[in-house]
Amino acid sequence: MSAALYIAERDFKGFFGTPLGWIAACIIFLISGVVFFIIVNLLLVRGQSIDPVADIFGQVLGFLNYINIFIIPAFTMRAISEDLGNGTYRLHSAAPISTWEIVAGKFLGIMFYFATIITLMLIYPLYTFIFTQPDLKVLITGWLGLILNSAAIISIGLFISSLTKNPVLSYLGSTFFILIFILSGFITGIPDWYRKSVNLLELSSDFTRGLIKTGSLATYFAIILVFLLLCRFVMESKKWRL
Incomplete structure (x- = not known):
């Protein structure tokens, strides 16, 4: 796995060396920060308690699942x-990796x-320690839910990326596939287990409420593994045509 970690480290550092990496980070921070502080300030102006601030941040994390x-x-x-x-993949194929x-x-x-x-982003709810004691359980589970949801979307995106040499088609295909994947869970008459499995937004909703269900964890890991294996299969098939 040393080669995998080398690639991971190279790509990770590369993201922070490109405009895309910083733009995406700014968008995520801006959206989450604005939404969070608007809600908190409204509660303070109205003299209401901000004890449920962890729940508020959970909703912010849930919104980021859409973004x-x-x-x-x-x-x-x-x-x-x-x-x-x-x-580049042709060179990788010739290397001992x-x-x-x-x-x-x-x-x-x-x-x-x-x-x-x-x-x-956890700096936002931690700021509210000045006023109250947030429920750390909801913060942690909400964080975990967004991590898992992001991982599932990444695995799907990598699979779609392996199908084409055109990055633009890869982006459009990934976005469209993910939306169809999620929306198929709203079709009437489908089994309940399928609806809960493909609707990533519904899967993450339990985490934003402070709940960690074994079924949700298993579904996330299954989605991630399946699409990474599909990606590997497609790349292996292309190797023989190089």
């Missing part, structure tokens, strides 16, 4: 498609980036 549907594909769109287009290490490295690099941004 990530459009932000994360901007990071995954070049992860593999660009390597396929410029011939497995396809799985490439996929895992790409996944971890993007995941570390978003985990860093999400963790730094």
Whole structure:
């Protein structure tokens, strides 16, 4: 896994060396900060208690799950498609590095980036320690839910990225696929287990309420593993055509 960690570290540092990495971070911080402080200030102006501030932050994290549907594909769109287009993957294929290490490295690099941004956002609810004692359980579970939801979207984005050499098509395809994947859970008449499995937004809602369910964790890990394996399969099939 040393090769995977090397790729992850390289990509992670690369994100903070590009405008995209900083723009995405600013967007996430700006949206979460504005929404959070507007709600808190409204409560203070009205003289209401801000004891449920952790619940408020949980809702902010839930809102970011929607935003990530459009932000994360901007990071995954070049992860593999660009390597396929410029011939980098051909060099990787000739090197003593497995396809799985490439996929895992790409996944971890993007995941570390978003985990860093999400963790730094905890500064907002910690600010409210001045006024009250937030429920740390809700903060932690909400943080975990956003991490898992981001990981699921990243794995889907990497799979779509492996299907094309065009980053723009990869972005559009990832966003469209994720939306269809989620919206298919709203079709009437489908089994309840399927609806809960494909609706990533509903899966994360339990975490923003301070709940960690074994079924939700298993579903997230299954989605991540399945799409990473699909990505590996597609890349392996392309290797033989190089």
